[in-house]
Amino acid sequence: MNSPPLPALPFDVAGIRLDGPGPLARQLVEQLRQRMLQGQLPAGARMPATRDLAAALGVSRNTVVRAFEHLLDEGLISSRVGDGSYVTPPLAQMASPLARPPSRATAPAQAPEPQTPRWQALQHFTPSRTPDGPVRAFRWGSPAMDLFPAALWSRLQARAWRRHSVSDLAYGDPAGLPALREWLADYLRSARGLPCSAEQILITGGAQQGIALAALALLGPGDEAATESPGYRSAAAALALQATRVHHVPVDAEGLRPAALEALGSRCRLLYVTPSHQFPTGVAMSLQRRLDLLAWARRQQAWILEDDYDSEYRHVGLPLAPLASLDTAGRTLYVGSLSKLMFPGLRLGYLVAPPAWLPTLARLRSVLDRHSACMDQQVMAAFIAEGHFLRHVRRMRRAARERRDALLDAWGRHIAPLGLPLPAPEAGLHAYLPLPSAALEQRLTEAAVRARLEVGAMRRVGGLPDSSARAGLVLGFAAVSAAGLGDAVARLAQAWRPEIG
């Protein structure tokens, strides 16, 4: 038996294909919507009867009815009783918040760019993003993540989820989980010699958010800020969110030079420093310089933001006391991070401030993103409370020390004889190799990349936009095993020999 001829349709259905993923009705909605927005189904066009369209497309009538109902809800078609459905005028379509096609992959090409100073400043900032794929030797900024006790963490996480209550899933305290604040205060007092209480601790999304929060909270219109040069680019970018200008104050063998700070005058209200382990040069700030900075802050009534990002890793002598512990005038804020002890993707850090500031800082945090993930904070608190954290820190410290020694040993055998001795890092997770010229920095970086090794060129790592960048390389030593580092140094020597000789 021959099938009856298909009824004539008011538009061409030849291009409609319903063989993609997802329900047929949704595919049909998307394709009809596309045609309407592109004008192939113009305003006022009469939609075919659902039965006819179903027959033409070879789908059930129900599918077409459901698709039409959805288009009706989106305001793309309207129906007149007894007279079928019509495509609505474009203005009415544009006003419908549902009318935007969810399947469109890119924004309209002519989207205007904001012209604000902040937007412009952000064009010069490259966010940190660890490369995908295998961990390569000399990756900087990475702790020994191969030692992270993932099985233990996942057990604690599973337990937290088994025992969770509804309030754990709701909005939490913007200052952070009280138990985690208590444990961190306890840790900072005993491990870092920083006198503080839980009431002074704001849990942040890493040190980075602590720096940005401090800039937003402490700088007013017209205020300037200062950072070290060479220095930590992410901190400079965070200060630039609020500061009218960010000065780059030179660092020498004793740390930041206070004399240069004096020259900035009274508009400079906030200074970011890394006194325990200057990033990236690795210098520990002398006691005299620390006292000079505190005196400057008192005199200028300015604030010091101390970033103590990796001070647990001290390879020579005893850990240095934080600058904040010397401050008797309450002008120092302290930021810390769990990125180097746990893992950077955890995004947990803390800001330590006077107790009276906490309510306002918590309000600011709440305005920005409310708070860090409650369940992650819970698991972190349990990890500390049950003794895993201190054990893990000891293990991480031991591994960093071993890897550092392996780097120095292999360097002494393979690369120092080429005329490039590596100063032994006294702290942290990277070594700093000063170089005589930017040209050599570039050649050595390119040769390392060709040998599939990751070195941090100062131009990228520590060069600040308006400072006279110092040439050098940052070489992380914690991310791969001691044996892996030994091999990598031998490969680096091979790759560098033609460049140096």
Ligand SMILES: Cc1ncc(COP(=O)(O)O)c(C=O)c1O
């Ligand atoms: C100077 C400095 N501060 C802080 C951090 C850690 O930042 P976050 O806690 O945001 O991961 C790093 C990481 O490389 C750093 O180099």
